[in-house]
Every structure is written in structure tokens, then in C-alpha cells.
Amino acid sequence: MRTAEKLAIDGGTPVRTAPLAYGRGAALLGDEERAAALEVLESRSLFRYYGPHLLRRTDAFETAVCERLGIAHAVATSSGTAALRAALAALGVGCGDEVVVPAFTFIATVNAVVLAGAVPVFAEVDESLGLDAADVAAKLTERTAAVIPVHIENVACEMEPLLALTRARGIPVLEDAAQSMGATYHGRPLGTFGDIAAFSLQMEKNVTAGEGGVVVTGDERLYVRAARYQDQGGQFFTSHGGGRGGELDEPFVGENLRMTELAAAIAGVQLGRLPALLDAMRANKTRILDAVGTIDGLQRRRLPDPRGDGGSSITWFTPSADVAGRFAAALLAEGIPCTRMYAGLPVYATPAILQRRTVSNKGGPWHCAEHPAQIDYHMGMCPRTEDLAGRAVTVGVGAPYDEQDCADVARAVSKVASVVLA
Numbered sequence: 001m002r003t004a005e006k007l008a009i010d011g012g013t014p015v016r017t018a019p020l021a022y023g024r025g026a027a028l029l030g031d032e033e034r035a036a037a038l039e040v041l042e043s044r045s046l047f048r049y050y051g052p053h054l055l056r057r058t059d060a061f062e063t064a065v066c067e068r069l070g071i072a073h074a075v076a077t078s079s080g081t082a083a084l085r086a087a088l089a090a091l092g093v094g095c096g097d098e099v100v101v102p103a104f105t106f107i108a109t110v111n112a113v114v115l116a117g118a119v120p121v122f123a124e125v126d127e128s129l130g131l132d133a134a135d136v137a138a139k140l141t142e143r144t145a146a147v148i149p150v151h152i153e154n155v156a157c158e159m160e161p162l163l164a165l166t167r168a169r170g171i172p173v174l175e176d177a178a179q180s181m182g183a184t185y186h187g188r189p190l191g192t193f194g195d196i197a198a199f200s201l202q203m204e205k206n207v208t209a210g211e212g213g214v215v216v217t218g219d220e221r222l223y224v225r226a227a228r229y230q231d232q233g234g235q236f237f238t239s240h241g242g243g244r245g246g247e248l249d250e251p252f253v254g255e256n257l258r259m260t261e262l263a264a265a266i267a268g269v270q271l272g273r274l275p276a277l278l279d280a281m282r283a284n285k286t287r288i289l290d291a292v293g294t295i296d297g298l299q300r301r302r303l304p305d306p307r308g309d310g311g312s313s314i315t316w317f318t319p320s321a322d323v324a325g326r327f328a329a330a331l332l333a334e335g336i337p338c339t340r341m342y343a344g345l346p347v348y349a350t351p352a353i354l355q356r357r358t359v360s361n362k363g364g365p366w367h368c369a370e371h372p373a374q375i376d377y378h379m380g381m382c383p384r385t386e387d388l389a390g391r392a393v394t395v396g397v398g399a400p401y402d403e404q405d406c407a408d409v410a411r412a413v414s415k416v417a418s419v420v421l422a
């Protein structure tokens, strides 16, 4: 019998010592972003709505997003969380409402709902790590004001059954596409399926300005409401920013969630790089998967539409949470970027959510007079999601990887599997 190679974590030689250039849009930042940022700085007009030599980079970014995604309206914001806030505001979600969210997501999805004054209700994900329509159906009540499918790591949720359900019940869908700009489902870009959608431009996302976000919608009224919300209810949007918004006779207070011209200039260049970024990540993912082949004990995450996958990572389910922990640690020791997404836990395991805490703990969505049902969260409430999250290991795929990099990733996965799964 051939003895397995000694793992780096056990004192063996790591597959990789040179760091891998892992990253999405951030890995491609270059001279064009530098020039675009400098141009805005030199214009001395860093605010989107007015300035001495305003270049209107934020307007241009919004237009470019609309063209890229094939959607009518976009509103740039200061972050992805801000985009979710503006989208929920556009939908009129507030006190007494319930919003169905996946039990597996980044905490921002839940925070935005709580900050809107609404109660998050958690639904199961399936083997695609996307929202399971059947469980969503079981979680709907007469208080459900929206459903938020989250497209994790450039992989679409199974949207067809979800949209069939929400349309039949007349419930709005807000897509959290923060991690998935440019990825598609049956040929159509994510973020164009729901009534409204949110993207993030944070450093780890496909298109980045360090921080930033964008709301998109095909609905004129939702657009104007989101645009006004991110601008204190319509401080500048209604006057300087193209004279829009005045036609809505429904005043409401908002926040300042505006994007800066500097961020928009950088994001605009990054958006132009998106097709090449996705092509490179997809090609590298295919190379790695081909080289790894099939391994007993590693089950690939299901892709609802494999052709639409943005390719930013590979997730496998190991036989147990314990094995996942050892697998990820061993792979990291081999010099390969590997994580257990969200620490292998459902989002409601976060203490603030599990204990239903807000800053004041006075009233608020979880103890709202408008919501008599004292909602209770506890571990075990979405058992399938807990099982899947615990068993998942995720390997990053960088756009700049060359053939050797891909070969190293694949070799390290096979090496670790031969010991940890033995």
C-alpha cells in the first residue's frame, strides 16, 4: 500500500509557499482605476450631486450598471448593506412586517431587515446553499412583506420555484446579489429576477471600490423611492440630481447612504473588467475541478445553473462538521485559501440575533407591539442548513491564477483528502 504524503499541518512540506493572488475585482486593480480616481480628485468635485467641475461619475456608474445587467434603473449607495436598506425602504418594509431570509447568509442580510424594524424569519437552504422554495412556503404568513434570496459566491439560488411561489402569493422579492454581480441564471443576470436587488462593491466582491453598493430595479416607483431614501428622503436627488423625485407625493425621511464620486470612478473602471474577471475565474475553476476529479467523501455543492456560475470558489460538503474543520485547517497549512463559510454556522447563531438584541433593547422589531408573536430563535430551527453549513469547505478561485497555481490547488485538495477522508 502506498503511504500518503505527510500533510503540512503534521509537519510535512506544504504544496505551496508563495501566496496565491486570490481576490475578485480587487485582484485586477490597476492603472485605469488610479487614473479615474485622480481625475475625480483633480476635479475637486467629490460629491455626486454638485461641485465646481462635477464629472458625474456616479450617474455614469448607474447607467453602466443598467446597461451591463439589462435593467431600467440603478441607484448607487455607500455599501451593500446600504443598498439592502434602500431596497427595503423602497418596498415599504417596516414595523410589524416579517421578511423571510435564508438561514445561511452574511449577517448584513439580517441586519438590514432588523434595522428596517421588521422581523427576520429564517428558511432552510438546499444543497446549492440557496433558499429552498418549499421551506419558504412553510414560513410565509399574512405578515410576510418580502422574501430575500441570497446568491452565495456567484451561484444562483434556484429562482424558478421561488418566483412561482412569491408571485402566486403577491409577495415582493428582494435579491441579495451582493456577492454575485455578473453571474447569471438561465442566461439572465442575477439581480434582475426580483422586484428589486442589492449588490455590494466591498473589497471582496466582483466589482469593488473598497466600499460601495448599488440597488437595481425595473420598477420606476421603487427606483424613485430607493433613490430618495439613500439621500435623506430626497435632499439633492429631487433638485440637483436631474430633477427627479418631486413627482412622488409621499414624503418620508431617509438616511445618507450616498456613494462618493471617488468610489463611483473606481467602480466604473472595475465594472468594465467584470466580463474578463468572470471568464478567468470560471476557466480556473474548471481547471481545478478537472484536475481534482471525483473524490469519495467530497460532494460538490449543487449549481442550479452551472453555466451561470461566476466561478469565484469551489464548495464541497465533507461527511461531517468535524472533518470539515480538519480539512480546511489542513488545506490552509498547505498554502491554499480555504474557509468554512460563515464559520460553518447558520447566520442565526450570531449572538445578537439568537438573543434578539438591538442597541437599546427597548421595543424594536423583536418586541414590537405591532408584532404580537414573540418570535423565538434557537439552534436547531433550520436543521438542514446547520448540517450543510457545518460540512461545507470552500476553496477560493482567483482570476489571476496561472496553470501552475491551479495545479497546486488541485494537488493540495487531493493530498489533504487522501489523509483527512481516509
Ligand SMILES: *Cc1c(COP(=O)(O)O)cnc(C)c1O
Binding pocket: 079, 080, 081, 082, 105, 106, 108, 109, 150, 176, 178, 179, 199, 200, 201, 202, 211, 212, 213
Ligand atoms: C457583502 C455582503 C453584503 C453587504 O455588503 P457591504 O458592502 O459589506 O455592506 C450583504 N449581503 C451579502 C450576502 C454579502 O456578501
